[in-house]
Amino acid sequence: MQKPEVTKVGGWRGLLSRAGRALALTWRAGPWSASLYLILTLAQGLIPAGVTLLTKWLLDGIQFAQVPAGEKPAGTFDPIMLVAGIGVLGILVAALPYATTYVQSRLKRGVTLVVQDRLFGAVNGFDGMARFENPAFLDRLRMAQQAATMAPEQTTASIFGIAQSMLTVMSFLGVLLVISPLITLITVVAAIPALFVQLRISRQQADMMWTFSPRSRRQLFYQMLMLDLAAVKEIRLFGLGDFLLGRMRRETVAINAAEERLDRKVMVSQGPLAGLGAVVAAGGLVWMVFRTLEGQFTIGDISAFIAAVAGVQAAIAGVVAGATQGYESLLLFGHYVDVSDMKSDLPAAAPSRPLPPLSAEIRLEDVWFRYTDDSPWVLKGVSVTIPFGGSLALVGLNGAGKSTLVKLLCRLYDPTKGRILWDGVDLRDVAVDDLRDRISAVFQDYMSYDLSAAENIGIGDLANMDDRDRVVRAAERADVHEFVSELGRGYDTMLSRIFFQGEDNDDPEQGVTLSGGQWQRIALARAMMRVGRDLLILDEPSAGLDAAAEQAVHDRLREYRKGATSVLISHRMGAVRHADRIVVLQEGVITEEGDHASLMRAGGEYARLFSIQAANYVEEAE
Numbered sequence: 001m002q003k004p005e006v007t008k009v010g011g012w013r014g015l016l017s018r019a020g021r022a023l024a025l026t027w028r029a030g031p032w033s034a035s036l037y038l039i040l041t042l043a044q045g046l047i048p049a050g051v052t053l054l055t056k057w058l059l060d061g062i063q064f065a066q067v068p069a070g071e072k073p074a075g076t077f078d079p080i081m082l083v084a085g086i087g088v089l090g091i092l093v094a095a096l097p098y099a100t101t102y103v104q105s106r107l108k109r110g111v112t113l114v115v116q117d118r119l120f121g122a123v124n125g126f127d128g129m130a131r132f133e134n135p136a137f138l139d140r141l142r143m144a145q146q147a148a149t150m151a152p153e154q155t156t157a158s159i160f161g162i163a164q165s166m167l168t169v170m171s172f173l174g175v176l177l178v179i180s181p182l183i184t185l186i187t188v189v190a191a192i193p194a195l196f197v198q199l200r201i202s203r204q205q206a207d208m209m210w211t212f213s214p215r216s217r218r219q220l221f222y223q224m225l226m227l228d229l230a231a232v233k234e235i236r237l238f239g240l241g242d243f244l245l246g247r248m249r250r251e252t253v254a255i256n257a258a259e260e261r262l263d264r265k266v267m268v269s270q271g272p273l274a275g276l277g278a279v280v281a282a283g284g285l286v287w288m289v290f291r292t293l294e295g296q297f298t299i300g301d302i303s304a305f306i307a308a309v310a311g312v313q314a315a316i317a318g319v320v321a322g323a324t325q326g327y328e329s330l331l332l333f334g335h336y337v338d339v340s341d342m343k344s345d346l347p348a349a350a351p352s353r354p355l356p357p358l359s360a361e362i363r364l365e366d367v368w369f370r371y372t373d374d375s376p377w378v379l380k381g382v383s384v385t386i387p388f389g390g391s392l393a394l395v396g397l398n399g400a401g402k403s404t405l406v407k408l409l410c411r412l413y414d415p416t417k418g419r420i421l422w423d424g425v426d427l428r429d430v431a432v433d434d435l436r437d438r439i440s441a442v443f444q445d446y447m448s449y450d451l452s453a454a455e456n457i458g459i460g461d462l463a464n465m466d467d468r469d470r471v472v473r474a475a476e477r478a479d480v481h482e483f484v485s486e487l488g489r490g491y492d493t494m495l496s497r498i499f500f501q502g503e504d505n506d507d508p509e510q511g512v513t514l515s516g517g518q519w520q521r522i523a524l525a526r527a528m529m530r531v532g533r534d535l536l537i538l539d540e541p542s543a544g545l546d547a548a549a550e551q552a553v554h555d556r557l558r559e560y561r562k563g564a565t566s567v568l569i570s571h572r573m574g575a576v577r578h579a580d581r582i583v584v585l586q587e588g589v590i591t592e593e594g595d596h597a598s599l600m601r602a603g604g605e606y607a608r609l610f611s612i613q614a615a616n617y618v619e620e621a622e
């Protein structure tokens with residue numbers, strides 16, 4: 001079921017295709033900005049050689065200023081014009097980086113928008129839950145998220161940067177070649193090993209990021225935990241602060257040590273190579289000076305040589321840096337590409353069958369389920385029928401498989417074996433959105449959204465979210481209307497304080513913090529928003545409620561459930577006794593089935609659980 005979807009990223013062909021995608025993305029995010037960015041970048045690549053050439057001509061012009069006009073060597077120009085030209089290029093050198101940064105930032109914002117839309121669009125398209133429970137996938141998702149914001153822009157910047165540096169190299173080589181082909185060759189050859197060493201290092205860096213990803217995740221987990229409001233109580237009371245800090249420190253130290261090792265490698269391998277470049281440059285200069293003294297070269301040639309050697313080395317370093325950064329961002333971009341290309345984790349039926357409104361029954365036929373291929377079976381051959389218009393209650397000890405069964409009904413997973421039929425149609429043969437549109441549910445681990453009360457309820461049915469009457473009716477059904485009406489801003493009160501800062505923080509009208517039971521009733525109201533659905537699932541809908549509220553909620557729910565097909569899970573035996581059919585699940589197997597009276601008569605597990613709770617109440621009453 002959870003196949004290892006995460007593969008290692010690498011291979012030149014893959015890298016090239018990813019580079020193509022990154023460039024295409026950048027282009028799509030802003031064709032004009034991208035073109036301008038390219039022009040500006042390339043222009044900056046040509047300027048250094050241009051300045052060098054003009055300077056050489058200027059120095060030659062000065063050297064031969066006293067020579068009569070007809071005897072001047074070819075390529076001697078008016079010094080005033082050359083000074084003006086150097087001035088113009090100087091202005092461009094100063095101004096262009098700012099223009100480039102502006103265009104680059106603009107492009108980056110555009111790219112971020114496109115890429116995030118795609119990534120989260122793809123994530124929203126994962127219909128099931130399994131991927132979200134796979135740690136390797138979560139790692140990749142985290143990296144994809146990181147990649148989404150920086151990788152395409154970085155890749156483009158690197159590719160353009162490489163083009164710029166190569167243009168600089170080539171233009172300088174043009175100048176250098178005219179002066180001395182030998183020096184040109186030696187300079188280039190000396191710079192090549194650095195390129196390969198850098199590429200190797202960057203691969204190691206990317207591998208390290210991947211290897212240490214679980215550590216980074218744990219480090220982040222401890223960090224978040226120490227700042228988590230929900231965890232504050234236990235951390236304070238149990239004195240867990242230093243323990244968590246120690247664990248976080250351990251992860252950070254391990255990551256730091258690996259980074260340190262890599263940095264050392266970079267220093268040891270790069271240092272000598274950089275030194276070799278400097279020796280070559282110095283040797284070339286000595287040779288050049290001697291030749292100039294012999295009259296073979298001009299002073300302008302020496303200045304051009306000095307500038308070109310430095311320029312070529314800097315530009316080759318630029319190519320290496322660009323390649324390294326590009327390589328890293330492409331590896332990172334690979335995670336983004338993989339996640340955004342992923343299809344839904346639930347096989348889609350093609351073509352999907354229409355899902356008729358429920359008219360007869362929902363039937364589980366010999367359903368077996370386990371979460372992963374190597375984990376134990378959670379459901380072992382469950383067969384049960386939920387008749388149309390009837391209520392089914394699921395009873396069983398913790399871990400019996402009740403919530404799992406509900407997840408299968410919502411098709412958050414597919415059964416490993418067996419099938420679930422909706423009026424005879426296998427759930428796998430219908431579009432998952434159609435199925436979910438027919439279901440309403442309160443899950444055991446319901447959500448508390450940092451939204452207003454009206455929105456918290458209304459999002460149960462997005463299409464009717466702004467229909468205040470509907471929201472109020474849903475709140476009434478969940479017995480929460482009165483409470484919400486009395487809040488500072490009624491239904492428009494924010495059920496969160498996280499968006500308020502500074503002075504507003506103490507204003508109770510700005511947002512409220514609800515209790516667990518109040519949140520549970522809001523979640524119930526959210527489910528009640530979904531009127532006219534075929535199946536209502538209530539997984540522990542009253543676990544956090546006080547006795548009076550629980551009674552009231554169940555009375556109302558019974559009213560609401562009348563005529564609706566429903567599945568109720570509750571550990572409160574008083575709440576399930578009214579169900580049309582009660583099923584007892586023990587370690588993934590149905591052991592008893594019937595209505596309250598017949599199960600009590602049978603004297604099995606149901607009767608035992610019921611009697612334990614009843615006895616508790618009686619003792620408490622006495």
Ligand SMILES: Nc1ncnc2c1ncn2[C@@H]1O[C@H](COP(=O)(O)OP(=O)(O)OP(=O)(O)O)[C@@H](O)[C@H]1O
Nearest residue numbers: 133371375378396397398399400401402403404405
């Ligand atoms: N996402 C998951 N991955 C792996 N195993 C899981 C997962 N969720 C639940 N399980 C396992 O499946 C079994 C059944 O869990 P389930 O939540 O369905 O039980 P339950 O009957 O609803 O229990 P409770 O009454 O405590 O809510 C448990 O052994 C649990 O450890």
